[in-house]
Amino acid sequence: MKRILCTTVATVGALIAALGLPAGAAHADSTPRVDLRVLVVSDGGPSTDAIAAELEVAGTPYTEIDLTRADRPVIDAELLADTVDGRPRAKYQAVVLPSDNPFAAGSAEMAALVAYERTYSIPQVDAYTYARPEAGLEYPVEGGYAGSLDGVRAEVTDAGLAGPFGYLDGTVPFEDNSPAVGESYAYLSTPVAGADFTPYVDAAIPGTSRRGSLVGEYRHDGRRELVVTFVYNRHQQQFRLLARGIVAWMTGGVHLGASKNYFAVHVDDVFAADDRWNTELNCTPGDVDCPDGAGTPDPIRMTPADVAHAADWQDGHGFTLDLAYNGAGSVEHREDNGGADPLADRFLADRAEFRWINHTYTHAFLGCEQDTTVVPWRCATEPDGTVRWVGRDTVTDEIATNRVWGTGVGLPLEDDELVTGEHSGTRVLPQQTVDNPHLAPALADTGIAWLASDNSREPQQRQVGRATTVPRHPMNVFYNAGRAAEQVDEYNWIYTSRAQGGSGICEDNPATSTCLTEPLDAATGYAQYIVPLETRTALGHVLAGDPRPHFIHQSNLAEDRIAYPVLDGVLDGYAALFAADTPLVNPRMKEIGAELQRRAAWRSALGEGRVTAYRIGETVTVEAPDGVAVTATMPAGTTLAGAAFGEPYAGGRSGWTPSAGAPLALALPSSPASAPAGTGAPAPVTGPAPDTPVPAGAREQVPYAPAT
Incomplete structure (x- = not known):
């Protein structure tokens, strides 16, 4: 404390x-x-x-x-x-x-x-x-x-x-x-x-x-x-x-307690192609938001030049992207192009530049079987009305086959991390109110310990069998947009009124925080409105000490490369605000999951009154339950059992220390000399302070946190 x-x-x-x-x-x-x-x-x-x-x-x-x-x-x-x-x-x-x-x-x-x-x-x-x-x-x-x-x-x-x-x-x-x-x-x-x-x-x-x-x-x-x-x-x-x-x-x-600033970005669908938003149909041909047979799919897929740009961008920012990959995307591309896949070749040549996460082999939907004859889709059912679920073997094969493919091409993997396609398998409201009952057994079959979830739907960690979820923040940079004009068109469709040619979502849900009073300009709306808003939202998560990762899609690194202005805004904005001794922490998925778990256990112990901590002179004593790691922030020079405590951050030292149920004794460095309190002129007799409310007409605007 x-x-x-x-x-x-x-x-x-x-x-x-x-x-x-x-x-x-x-x-x-x-x-x-x-x-x-x-x-x-x-x-x-x-x-x-x-x-x-x-x-x-x-x-x-x-x-x-x-x-x-x-x-x-x-x-x-x-x-x-x-x-x-x-x-x-x-x-x-x-x-x-x-x-x-x-x-x-x-x-x-x-x-x-x-x-x-x-x-x-x-x-x-x-x-x-x-x-x-x-x-x-x-x-x-x-x-x-x-x-x-x-x-x-x-x-x-x-x-x-x-x-x-x-x-x-x-x-x-x-x-x-x-x-x-x-x-x-x-x-x-x-x-x-x-x-x-x-x-x-x-x-x-x-x-x-x-x-x-x-x-x-x-x-x-x-x-x-x-x-x-x-x-x-x-x-x-x-x-x-x-x-x-x-x-x-x-x-x-x-x-x-301790406070650090985190930023991690997952790029989904690597090696695969993402369906493209159709600006005339106001839906995405090939995806479930378009009726079957509507339009012709025009997929978005990165090029080798996009990979080179991503690697150079990382080097320039001292930052590493986490690539969630679908191996079938490359296999199918080679089958359709005489064995050639320049994109995969370039990614594999630069494989060590990135971190990699299993995103299932084909990006299949792993929850209920989807009935796409209606929009929005619904769960298919048996004649008796029971839900038809994707089977355990199918889920297991999607995970294991992608792992085998990734290992075979030399991707540096952590075998216990998984992102399912669309976070499927876990409950998806309103259509699927419970997890696929075959998901947890399949995760156990394949040794998955950390499962990505959608923070806008489930912001808290939970168990799915033996696996623990890692909630991810969706960025409002759409998966089906490779060009800025497409992003603006879809944004206008979603967030304007029916009278303005939009979906009417805001009319039906007036609490939606991104509603527009008028459509954005197709040429300037992305750079002038969407990028600043998304940058502010993501940077707000960073400054709040939220370690949860953000996710975008490979389509956003292709064509107009629309993700980079937002990512630049976060990273460059952060660098302009903080000193070098307070860097952004860029952890991978399993590290984020462990951090969230430790925090939950610590807060539980605090809430139950099972932590005692006090200072006497230059010694701090902390007692916590066995199995609960202690988190603390101390000045540089603090030691624990003769060794330096924690890790350096923001001019001090902080970290997690297992307690093993025994008291921890932290030795503080000698206190620096400081002026005694009250060296100035005596204060006037202290009377009640005047009321200092926010004046009428003024309010603080809360940054937007995406709901979908």
């Missing part, structure tokens, strides 16, 4: 009574025990919710108290601290408040928090507060600014780069996704004269040559506060960029 600066023995002894602790609480070694848990005091607003969400995703324990609930616990000395084995214990290593003081005037709860923070040097995060002298800042009316920051590029100061935000490359762009929506609101102000206030992130104050703080540290009266003066929600890019630093500041870089 998080770290707390240790107060002196004298200070603890002098202040122990102020917290109402027993007179016998003094210990021969009175260095406090600080539990690695965060106290989040929420007002139901988006900012405290965002910080709680960051802790949740990272696996950092926290306790939330909702001030809007009548049955909430009272915040008092007993809730905050006690003694364990005669040693003073701080139950929380940090406090998050919705503002610098969300309580009424003269509040005993705020007084208890102030005493607690002073006694144990507990830092406080003001999740979103008004700029005012009580928070170390001038009022915005005194030469500052209050208003929108849409589209503004804030900057990390030198102090921020040397401190908790050193993983960033320097800029913090604020979103401006829609000119019709107010997405960001902030107070920009300068520190009060004489205040010990250090801005970490600032922006230019409009109409002046000065810069105002957006995130800064205020030291006063024996306390430390991180003062945040802009509103945000958990999805917005500006918060996602700063979230790691907020947690690092409040914990001193010592906390349970």
Whole structure:
């Protein structure tokens, strides 16, 4: 979790009574025990919710108290601290408040928090507060600014780069996704004269040559506060960029849980050909969305030049694509072309440049037998109404034959990974409500441990027999489009109204987030609308620490190569935002599956109260159940059993460590010298903070997450 600066023995002894602790609480070694848990005091607003969400995703324990609930616990000395084995214990290593003081005037709860923070040097995060002298800042009316920051590029100061935000490359762009929506609101102000206030992130104050703080540290009266003066929600890019630093500041870089940024891209249907969208029929001849016999298939298949481009692109970005292949695509091409398949020859020559995943031999649908005489298709049934399923032998053969083919041509495979065609075999609503009962036995027959699933249908991992699913994010770059104009035409068909020539899906499902008010321009719609939207969506997953892979199709690397602008947007955009010590992690499928499994086991143990973690001086002790790996983030130089803990990332070290049911003792490096809290001028008497809601008419726009 998080770290707390240790107060002196004298200070603890002098202040122990102020917290109402027993007179016998003094210990021969009175260095406090600080539990690695965060106290989040929420007002139901988006900012405290965002910080709680960051802790949740990272696996950092926290306790939330909702001030809007009548049955909430009272915040008092007993809730905050006690003694364990005669040693003073701080139950929380940090406090998050919705503002610098969300309580009424003269509040005993705020007084208890102030005493607690002073006694144990507990830092406080003001999740979103008004700029005012009580928070170390001038009022915005005194030469500052209050208003929108849409589209503004804030900057990390030198102090921020040397401190908790050193993983960033320097800029913090604020979103401006829609000119019709107010997405960001902030107070920009300068520190009060004489205040010990250090801005970490600032922006230019409009109409002046000065810069105002957006995130800064205020030291006063024996306390430390991180003062945040802009509103945000958990999805917005500006918060996602700063979230790691907020947690690092409040914990001193010592906390349970870990946060890394992941990006993996699966390319399905390699060696095969994908059917093409027909712009006149508004369907895909040869696929189940077109009636039988409608149109003539015009398949899309990569060329050797496309393979060379993919390999060069990877080299230029330091990134590896995962290719999900169908061996029959090459076999059939050779049969139809006198034994020649230049595409396969080039892929096989460059086989070591890529990672490879079994995608079944023919890309057959492995669920129920499909009745395609109707659109949409339905499951074929026996005369008694029971569903007709693709058999176990057929499923097994699709997996095993493709593996044999891949091994025979020298593909470097992991035999326990599988992507079925269209994620078939698993349930597909509304037609197929359960898994093919023959799927799990076939997976066992072929030794499959990791099975791809569609994150838009099943975002959580689950077991399919002995195999575990790995949910994949579908990118809204269509499998049946090799050219940008085709992508735009299909996009317009799906997301416009019937009156505009579209499918009417949005009229029938008004909650669909990608609905268009008018069709996109065929010539510019892809580059100007679809690419930025898909880039923002995928980069949002990356910044949220989501390891789930994204998937596209080989058709998107052919012809106009329409996938690359989106992938470039993600990779180049990330590189422009983060320092070199915070790289994108590019894992393969089984590694992603294992990461998701470890996270689930860890969260379960936390939720059941089976994890204990605390810091005493420079030692962190963590106890977790046998079989549950411990995840933690620690400063560089931390050791476990004499060896370096974890792996370097974002200036610290983090990782998973098996606990084997025995306590882990982490030795922290000597704490660097830091200024004591409260070296500046005393703060004014702290009164309740003004309400700082999002102004009327302003809201935060949540990035689109594809539903199909």
